[in-house]
Amino acid sequence: MDDFENKNLNENEAPEEETAKNEESAGEDAPTRFEDDLVTELEGIRDLLQTELDKNQESEYSVGELIQELDEIDEDLIDEDEPEQTPKKICECCGENECDASFGEDYPYCSECRKLMTASPAHAGGILMLIVMILVGFASCIFLSSDGATALMKGKFSEAATAALNSMSEYTALIDAETAYSEGKLVDACLAYGSYVQQYTNNDSFSATAVKRLAKIYYDLGSYNYANSVVEQFSDIIPALKGKEFSAMNEFYASYLATVTALEPVIGDAIQSGSKFDYEEKSKELDKLLEKGTDDSGTAFSAFVIEYYRHALMYSAGKSLEEQVAQLLKVEEIDKGEHLSYYIPTIINTYARLGDAENAKKYFEKSIKFNAQDDNAYIYYANVFRFCEKPDAEKILEIAQMAKDNATTSSQYPPTYQSIFALGYLLKGDGEAAFKAIQSYVDGGYSISTATGNLYALCAACVGDDESYDKIADLFANYSMELDSNVIKYKKGKLTIEQVLTDVGGDI
Numbered sequence: 487m488d489d490f491e492n493k494n495l496n497e498n499e500a501p502e503e504e505t506a507k508n509e510e511s512a513g514e515d516a517p518t519r520f521e522d523d524l525v526t527e528l529e530g531i532r533d534l535l536q537t538e539l540d541k542n543q544e545s546e547y548s549v550g551e552l553i554q555e556l557d558e559i560d561e562d563l564i565d566e567d568e569p570e571q572t573p574k575k576i577c578e579c580c581g582e583n584e585c586d587a588s589f590g591e592d593y594p595y596c597s598e599c600r601k602l603m604t605a606s607p608a609h610a611g612g613i614l615m616l617i618v619m620i621l622v623g624f625a626s627c628i629f630l631s632s633d634g635a636t637a638l639m640k641g642k643f644s645e646a647a648t649a650a651l652n653s654m655s656e657y658t659a660l661i662d663a664e665t666a667y668s669e670g671k672l673v674d675a676c677l678a679y680g681s682y683v684q685q686y687t688n689n690d691s692f693s694a695t696a697v698k699r700l701a702k703i704y705y706d707l708g709s710y711n712y713a714n715s716v717v718e719q720f721s722d723i724i725p726a727l728k729g730k731e732f733s734a735m736n737e738f739y740a741s742y743l744a745t746v747t748a749l750e751p752v753i754g755d756a757i758q759s760g761s762k763f764d765y766e767e768k769s770k771e772l773d774k775l776l777e778k779g780t781d782d783s784g785t786a787f788s789a790f791v792i793e794y795y796r797h798a799l800m801y802s803a804g805k806s807l808e809e810q811v812a813q814l815l816k817v818e819e820i821d822k823g824e825h826l827s828y829y830i831p832t833i834i835n836t837y838a839r840l841g842d843a844e845n846a847k848k849y850f851e852k853s854i855k856f857n858a859q860d861d862n863a864y865i866y867y868a869n870v871f872r873f874c875e876k877p878d879a880e881k882i883l884e885i886a887q888m889a890k891d892n893a894t895t896s897s898q899y900p901p902t903y904q905s906i907f908a909l910g911y912l913l914k915g916d917g918e919a920a921f922k923a924i925q926s927y928v929d930g931g932y933s934i935s936t937a938t939g940n941l942y943a944l945c946a947a948c949v950g951d952d953e954s955y956d957k958i959a960d961l962f963a964n965y966s967m968e969l970d971s972n973v974i975k976y977k978k979g980k981l982t983i984e985q986v987l988t989d990v991g992g993d994i
Contacts, residue, residue: 660692667699673859673894676703683716694724701732707857708827710739744785748775749795757798765803772796790821794829807840826856835866838873839990846870854892861902864889868906872913873990882910900932908945912983917948925954934961940970940994944986947977970994 575585575594583596663678679700683693697720704713714736721727752771756763772792780786797813814833821829830853837846846867853863868885871878886906893903904927911920924942928934934942939958946954955977959969968974972992975981986994 660696663696663699667703670855670858671892671894672703672707672857673899674896676700676707677894677896677898679703683720694726697724698726698732701727701735705735706827708825710735710742714739738788741786741788742791744781744783745775745788745791748781748787749792753795753799757795757802763803765799765805768799769796772799790817790825793817793820797832807836810836811840811842826853827860830856831860831862831866834863835869838866838869839993841874843870843874858892859894861889861893864903865906868909869993872909872987877913877984877988879910879914882906882913886910900930901927905938905941908941909987912945912948913987915983917945917983921945921949921951921954936967937994940973943969944973944976944983944994947973948983 577583577585577594577596585594586597659678659682663675663682666672666678667675679696682696683700697716701713701716704710704716717727717732717736721732726732749772752775753768756768772795775787776789776792778787793813794817797810797817800810800813811833814829814836817829818833830849834846834849834853837843837849847870850863850867853860857863864885868882871881871885883906886903886909889903889906890901893899893901904923907923908920911917911923924938924945927938928942939962943955943958946952946958962969970992972981972986972989973994976983976986986992
């Protein structure tokens with residue numbers, strides 16, 4: 487932003503201000519020096535025109551009319567300088583001050599009298615009603631709390647009051663959780679409901695709502711084990727958890743466990759190692775699982791999960807992006823929108839790599855409408871503007887800011903939006919800002935993913951920080967890993983930043 491200096495206008499007043507002061511000091515009826523000079527000048531011009539009229543009566547202009555107009559201007563000027571004074575309206579109440587015209591031209595009172603009129607004392611009935619409302623609210627908190635009601639029935643009023651205060655705190659926390667949930671901020675909602683359930687669970691409708699909501703959010707976020715734990719822990723005191731909806735959630739969790747257990751020996755090695763393998767052979771083994779339908783105990787396999795891992799095989803085998811998109815859309819069709827967080831970010835990323843901005847945007851909007859705090863959705867949507875024909879750093883920074891605005895403030899979750907900021911700043915040519923952004927993430931003590939580590943090394947190389955570059959390279963080496971080959975090539979001067987960041991095949 488630009489800085490503006492405050493100038494002392496009193497030291498160098500404008501001519502109009504000086505004229506106004508002269509008018510005030512001379513009095514209302516006295517002409518100003520400015521007016522005298524103007525009238526003299528007008529008279530001189532009139533005389534000159536009259537002389538010219540005498541010399542040339544046949545001029546193409548009607549000089550007589552001009553003289554008449556100048557006379558009228560002279561009269562108008564004098565009329566404007568001596569306006570007709572309208573009488574002031576005096577307050578009907580005090581009889582001294584001028585009426586306050588801000589409340590209407592015919593308003594009969596001044597501002598001081600109006601204050602006295604409106605500042606009337608509260609009626610006893612109004613005060614009594616306020617006290618009654620406070621007591622009713624406080625009593626409600628007592629009776630909503632089972633401890634408060636019990637204490638009140640036993641005549642233990644201090645305990646009842648304490649229970650009421652605790653109850654008010656409980657429901658305030660519950661309101662925060664409900665607000666986050668209504669805004670689609672599932673991570674914040676999950677944390678708030680979890681805190682409420684852990685500290686304040688009572689056998690009442692409020693606690694039942696919180697527990698049910700918590701289980702559902704865990705399920706929607708793909709944390710099926712946590713959802714199952716919540717249901718099992720509270721099903722004895724909250725009968726609704728034994729209903730159809732939550733029973734179906736537990737059934738899917740059992741199916742999910744059976745499916746991933748069966749998948750591990752079939753494709754685990756291929757996905758984890760990324761080594762060359764026969765995709766067709768592995769795909770046939772997945773078909774056999776679908777045909778079998780259940781594990782040895784009779785628990786049904788999840789077709790949605792199997793088809794999703796078929797896509798994982800495609801990715802590892804280097805199948806075309808078109809084939810990958812087709813497989814992901816098949817997953818979506820089978821799932822029918824029940825487990826969006828499981829695969830929607832992957833669809834966004836695949837469309838981004840394919841250069842299909844329209845479909846990437848469609849699924850991005852669908853994702854953040856479902857959960858505005860899905861970090862992967864923002865990260866993958868940013869890829870649309872790095873893999874396009876002309877990278878758009880400003881758009882990437884806009885997405886980073888959007889992710890930051892919706893990010894949870896909980897220290898339990900890393901500020902992954904800093905990676906998007908770093909990406910945008912690198913493409914913008916501001917290596918210092920990029921390194922500062924990613925460094926604030928890495929220095930926060932969070933676990934570092936492979937992608938984050940490579941991006942950190944790239945930023946360090948960009949600003950010439952060999953110590954930070956070597957630190958992250960050593961960390962990779964401790965896990966028998968190497969930095970991305972494109973990052974190493976950039977460090978050696980064989981690639982540019984833009985080549986590293988816009989290479990779809992070599993994406994860090």
